[in-house]
Amino acid sequence: MLNKGMRSAKRAWDWIEERTGIWAAIKPLAEHPVPPGTNWWYVFGSATLFTFIVQAVTGATLASVYTTSSGNAYESLRFITEDAYMGNVLRGIHFWGASAMVLFVGIHMMRVFLTGAYKFPREFNWLTGGFLLLLTIAMGFTGQLLRWDQNAIWTVVVGAEQAGRAPLIGNILGRFLLAGETIGGATLSRFFSYHVFMIPALLIGLIGAHLYLVIRNGVSEPVKRDQVVEPKTYRSRYQAILQREGERFWPDVAWRDVAFGFLVVVGIVILAIIVGPPALTNPPDPSIVQAEPRPDWYLLWYFAVLALIPPGLEPYVIIGAPLLFGLALLLLPFIAGKGQRHPLQRPWAMATALLAVMMIGILWYMATKAPWSPDFNAKPLNPQQVGAESGPLWQGSQLFAVKGCQYCHTIDGQGGQRGPDLTAVGDRLTDQQITIRILNGATNMPAYGGNISSGEVDLLVQFLSSRHGQ
Amino acid sequence: MNERGSEGNLDQIRIAGREISRRGFLAGISIAMGALGTILIGVPMVGFLLNPLLKRVPDEWRPVGNVDDFSVGETTSVVLEDASPLPWAGVTARTAAWLRRDSQDKFTAFSVNCTHLGCPVRWLDDAHLFMCPCHGGVYYQDGSVAAGPPPKSLIEYPVRIQDGRVEIRTSPLPIT
Numbered sequence: 070m071l072n073k074g075m076r077s078a079k080r081a082w083d084w085i086e087e088r089t090g091i092w093a094a095i096k097p098l099a100e101h102p103v104p105p106g107t108n109w110w111y112v113f114g115s116a117t118l119f120t121f122i123v124q125a126v127t128g129a130t131l132a133s134v135y136t137t138s139s140g141n142a143y144e145s146l147r148f149i150t151e152d153a154y155m156g157n158v159l160r161g162i163h164f165w166g167a168s169a170m171v172l173f174v175g176i177h178m179m180r181v182f183l184t185g186a187y188k189f190p191r192e193f194n195w196l197t198g199g200f201l202l203l204l205t206i207a208m209g210f211t212g213q214l215l216r217w218d219q220n221a222i223w224t225v226v227v228g229a230e231q232a233g234r235a236p237l238i239g240n241i242l243g244r245f246l247l248a249g250e251t252i253g254g255a256t257l258s259r260f261f262s263y264h265v266f267m268i269p270a271l272l273i274g275l276i277g278a279h280l281y282l283v284i285r286n287g288v289s290e291p292v293k294r295d296q297v298v299e300p301k302t303y304r305s306r307y308q309a310i311l312q313r314e315g316e317r318f319w320p321d322v323a324w325r326d327v328a329f330g331f332l333v334v335v336g337i338v339i340l341a342i343i344v345g346p347p348a349l350t351n352p353p354d355p356s357i358v359q360a361e362p363r364p365d366w367y368l369l370w371y372f373a374v375l376a377l378i379p380p381g382l383e384p385y386v387i388i389g390a391p392l393l394f395g396l397a398l399l400l401l402p403f404i405a406g407k408g409q410r411h412p413l414q415r416p417w418a419m420a421t422a423l424l425a426v427m428m429i430g431i432l433w434y435m436a437t438k439a440p441w442s443p444d445f446n447a448k449p450l451n452p453q454q455v456g457a458e459s460g461p462l463w464q465g466s467q468l469f470a471v472k473g474c475q476y477c478h479t480i481d482g483q484g485g486q487r488g489p490d491l492t493a494v495g496d497r498l499t500d501q502q503i504t505i506r507i508l509n510g511a512t513n514m515p516a517y518g519g520n521i522s523s524g525e526v527d528l529l530v531q532f533l534s535s536r537h538g539q
Numbered sequence: 540m541n542e543r544g545s546e547g548n549l550d551q552i553r554i555a556g557r558e559i560s561r562r563g564f565l566a567g568i569s570i571a572m573g574a575l576g577t578i579l580i581g582v583p584m585v586g587f588l589l590n591p592l593l594k595r596v597p598d599e600w601r602p603v604g605n606v607d608d609f610s611v612g613e614t615t616s617v618v619l620e621d622a623s624p625l626p627w628a629g630v631t632a633r634t635a636a637w638l639r640r641d642s643q644d645k646f647t648a649f650s651v652n653c654t655h656l657g658c659p660v661r662w663l664d665d666a667h668l669f670m671c672p673c674h675g676g677v678y679y680q681d682g683s684v685a686a687g688p689p690p691k692s693l694i695e696y697p698v699r700i701q702d703g704r705v706e707i708r709t710s711p712l713p714i715t
Contacts, residue, residue: 140629215647223658226712227673230657233714241592243714249591250711253632256623287693356618356635358651361672375656376674441675445661463567473666477675487675515677516684520667 102315103322104307106291108291110184111288113177115326116333117205118276120170123337124208125269127163132265135215139257143216143352150349161341161454167209169337171367182401183422185410186289188298192402194286197279204272206367211264213365215257218350223362225260226355231375234387252355287311288322292410300407336429361442370429373436443476444485454481456535465532468525472517480536488514493538503530574611596622600699600706603638609646609705614639614662614680616651621710636707637667637669638695648696648707649682654715655689669693691715 086092134153136145149156178198181187187195210228214221225246233243248255290310303406315323347365351357380384405418412419449470452458457466469475477487494503507526510516521529550561603617617638624632637649637660649669651659656674656710668685669678677686682693696711
């Protein structure tokens with residue numbers, strides 16, 4: 070009985086196969102030989118692809134409710150988050166999926182760079198990958214904007230201002246991002262089209278090209294010391310390895326991709342349920358000036374760059390640095406397209422990778438602290454901290470808060486970090502030095518001379534010079 | 540007009556006195572048709588996308604309140620509607636400005652956008668300073684840079700008094 074059933078299923082399949090050739094097309098791909106010794110470092114490319122698929126399907130689902138109008142998008146997001154069945158989880162999956170995709174595209178690129186897998190004959194694997202990286206970041210940026218709240222509109226403004234730094238075409242570029250002269254009805258629908266149609270169309274095309282090249286050039290063999298890539302001999306050596314001891318991709322090698330991809334999906338869902346998507350901030354009303362825009366985590370380090378570069382260099386860094394990065398990405402396989410692959414025999418590659426990771430790590434850490442931003446939520450000091458409940462010291466401490474000093478200066482752990490900590494300023498500066506600094510300011514401190522009465526200065530100085538270390 | 544080449548040779552045709560192969564002709568005309576089709580679809584698409592860059596929206600005077608609503612010396616944030624908002628723009632059609640009544644009949648209005656990267660600056664009333672939450676730019680009450688990264692003063696909007704009402708003229712987002 071069972072046998073008979075299986076036989077007719079087989080017949081049906083043969084009937085389909087004869088007319089479509091599906092298996093004949095897939096089999097060579099599924100069973101293509103992979104060099105021996107591939108390991109868990111090889112899973113990040115497929116992990117990126119899996120997260121992309123997660124993004125595509127959850128994105129399409131979210132779009133069934135999301136409203137693409139500047140005036141209503143915020144309400145539709147509130148509805149998705151608060152009322153729609155599983156809406157919050159779905160938004161969470163889309164956010165954490167995006168985070169995972171950015172993360173894996175980074176790790177994948179780092180792995181390929183460090184093991185020299187981009188070298189001959191895989192130069193175009195690298196180039197298509199480079200464009201995929203840029204498009205992934207573009208998806209992250211536009212996606213953050215579709216979360217059309219206060220943070221989003223100010224991100225568009227900051228983006229337009231940055232584009233505005235480009236020579237000659239800056240103004241036009243800025244207008245292009247805004248889709249007009251100001252934030253308005255045209256802005257969001259344009260970003261929706263970028264995020265949902267245009268960039269994904271490019272992404273899908275490039276993913277196809279990238280995968281085609283992986284099949285055509287084969288998965289790079291694990292690195293061995295002292296084995297150099299020589300264009301004349303590489304292909305024959307690679308083919309010899311495959312013929313001698315190649316492994317079948319599906320399922321002998323692919324199971325690792327699937328297992329890791331599964332763990333990634335589980336991780337994304339858990340994070341979506343437990344942590345959830347970023348909360349919506351205020352409505353996208355440009356007239357609410359109480360805003361502190363911050364990019365999502367994957368671009369947060371760049372926020373630090375913008376704060377830390379000397380103002381005079383800004384036009385060069387804002388436009389020049391991304392251009393230089395893009396150029397380096399494009400040229401790499403042509404500058405260093407053969408020779409050693411092992412990271413320990415490529416000190417410059419190791420140093421570059423280490424430097425890049427450290428730089429982004431430090432910038433990222435700095436950005437989470439953002440010591441350059443005034444802290445508008447600084448709490449005024451209490452009488453115990455001041456050491457007085459009334460009188461000149463107390464009045465001085467009140468002035469310290471209302472004159473904005475505390476937004477940038479910390480005393481007793483309360484206040485901003487843009488300026489020096491003044492907890493023990495009385496030990497360091499004389500009354501006269503404090504007065505001069507208040508009246509004249511500095512590069513990063515306004516001169517209060519015109520904004521404060523001499524009586525107020527006296528009170529402030531009395532208060533500050535009474536600040537001593539323990 | 541195209542005409543066949545010599546008798547019996549179907550693969551050769553003659554265009555404008557030049558002999559080319561039939562295959563070359565078909566390839567050429569197919570590519571030409573493809574290019575023309577792309578242009579026919581592409582021109583309206585690109586025009587549609589790029590038009591917002593080229594179109595200059597005429598500025599409008601927008602009332603932001605009665606003169607008497609503002610006391611002399613005070614700086615407050617006011618809301619003005621964009622020059623020609625799209626019907627579905629909702630709250631995004633609003634723009635804020637910092638408005639100060641300098642004297643009985645003189646007002647000054649500043650764009651809220653920091654000249655560094657456009658974040659909205661806040662007015663600190665007791666300190667008489669504008670301060671930016673993003674990278675710590677600070678401006679004096681006349682809009683000039685007091686500290687931090689901003690390259691230039693806050694942008695001023697034109698203000699006028701019309702029939703007892705204060706009006707501000709809309710402007711494009713200042714891209715500095």
